[in-house]
Amino acid sequence: MPGFKVPEITIQRLSIYLRALKKFTDEGILSSQGLARLVGTTAAQVRKDLAYFGEFGIPGQGYNIGKLKQEIRHILAVDKEWRLALVGAGKLGTALLAYPGFKREEFKIIAVFDNDPKKIGKKVEGITIEPVEKITDILLEYEVKIGILTTPADVAQSVVDKMIEGGVRGILNFAPVHLKIPEKIKLKNVDLSMELEALSYFLAKEAKHRKAKGRT
Amino acid sequence: MPGFKVPEITIQRLSIYLRALKKFTDEGILSSQGLARLVGTTAAQVRKDLAYFGEFGIPGQGYNIGKLKQEIRHILAVDKEWRLALVGAGKLGTALLAYPGFKREEFKIIAVFDNDPKKIGKKVEGITIEPVEKITDILLEYEVKIGILTTPADVAQSVVDKMIEGGVRGILNFAPVHLKIPEKIKLKNVDLSMELEALSYFLAKEAKHRKAKGRT
Incomplete structure (x- = not known):
């Protein structure tokens, strides 16, 4: 099967497998059933992925x-170091800079940008906030390949254009906006409210089941 | 097909369809091709979902x-109002309270909890921070059904136990920890660093393609 187009959901599951495997020391053997049980899937799914x-x-x-x-x-290319830049040092941006999952050896946020003169020059998590005008130059200089976007919607597109000019090839976007980007750039939109909608769907479905069964 | 088990990815796509549809007025007709084009999928997928x-x-x-x-x-049960509580008024919690996607009519965060005496009694986004000891009582009183967890890992389980005692049926978990919960409770773990791993996978793959083709 190598060479086939790999579905995104498979990549997501590889991340989950890796998290489960990290709890074990490197010695020893784990069956596909064992790995499947750890992450709540089937052995066939593990083998297929x-x-x-x-x-x-x-x-x-x-x-x-x-x-x-x-x-x-x-496979996930986390055996190398990636340099990241974050644009938008507001509440969400600052929270992400402190987020344990973003403080990993493989993913180094090395630059932070904002357009608020009161923020520029200040430090957040040890990184000095630079003005957005410098995005392209700094990204080129430090060979930043991944950008994190936590700006308000109205400035998001102009920031992304600067990022791409600076050589960024992947963007993690938290701004609630549809971005226009060249095909060769990989964009991941994160919309946390979609997680809430998935929850409400399941809760409403479960409530209906309970009602049908006459339980409370 | 109604009655079949619906895959989670279908629910996720329904959220995406709804976002795309919101850009249109209610009048008029949209084909499955049209909707598919808006969200980057196929007409067959839209019809199947x-x-x-x-x-x-x-x-x-x-x-x-x-x-x-x-x-x-x-279907997503967002035609009704859900009451939510957030536990952990740290950086990420405070950022989520200000997050536009979490400020929706359907999802009302009505209570915020923390265990830091310096935070208790203060207001964040208009909501007074209450001590974690009050979680169960307040959730029961206000019939909160969804909990958002943004605490450090070491207190997450005890907070979740209190939430469930308080009648919560769905949990959105940002704490980097594996939670033990009863089967009837729906848990959504959010790990933002998995999004970074999906990006690094695609960037590495694309870099390999470019290299193979001799382009830079």
Whole structure:
């Protein structure tokens, strides 16, 4: 199966597998059933997801844990260091800078930008806030390839244009806006309210079931 | 197809369809091709997603926009008001309280809790911060059904136990921890660093393609 187009949901599951595997030391073997149980999926799903990238298992036994971690890290390209820049040092931006999941060796936020003169020159999480006019130059100089966008909607597009001019190839967008970007740039829109809608769907469905069964 | 188990990814796409539809007035007709183009999927996918819930289209024409909005709102249960509570008034919690996507009529955050005596009694986004000891009582009193968890990992489980005692049925968890919850409670874990891993995967893959093609 290697070479087939890999669905995004498979990549998401690889991240989940890696998180589960991190709880184990590198020695030892884990079966696909074992890994599946840890993350709440099926053994067939685990094998299918991994099969996109080659053969990692020991037939009839399972996966060497250390090797599997290393392979997934390599697939996700988190075995190297990425330099990131964040634009929009407001509440969400500042919270993300302090977010443990964003303080990882693989993902180094090395520059922060804002257009508020009162913020420029101040430090947030040890990084000096620079004016948005400098985005392109600083990103080019430090070879930043990933941009995080936490600006208000009305300035988002102009910031993204500057990021792309600065050589950014991937953008994680928290601004509630539809961005126009060249096809070669990868855009991930994060809309946290969609998570709430998924919850309300399940709660309403469950309430209906309870009602039908006459339970409270 | 109604009655079949609906995949979570379909629910996610319904949220995306609803966002795209909101840009249109209620009058008029939109084809499944038209809707698919707006969100970057196929007409077959749109039809399949909606078919889980019944027949909404006008054969050979498409969907009545106003009616489709209303139907999706009903499916996602965002045609009613949900009361929410947030626990953990730190950086991320405060940012989420100010987050536009969380300031919606359907999702009303009516209570905020923290265990820091310096924060208790202060207001954040107009809501007075209450001590964590009061979680169960206040949630029961105001019939809060959804909880948002933005505490550090070490207190997350005890807070969740209090939430569930208070009648919460759905939890949006930002704490980097594996929570033990009863099966009837719906848990959505949000790990923003997984979005970064999806980006790094695609950037590394694209870089390899470019290299193979001899382009820079």
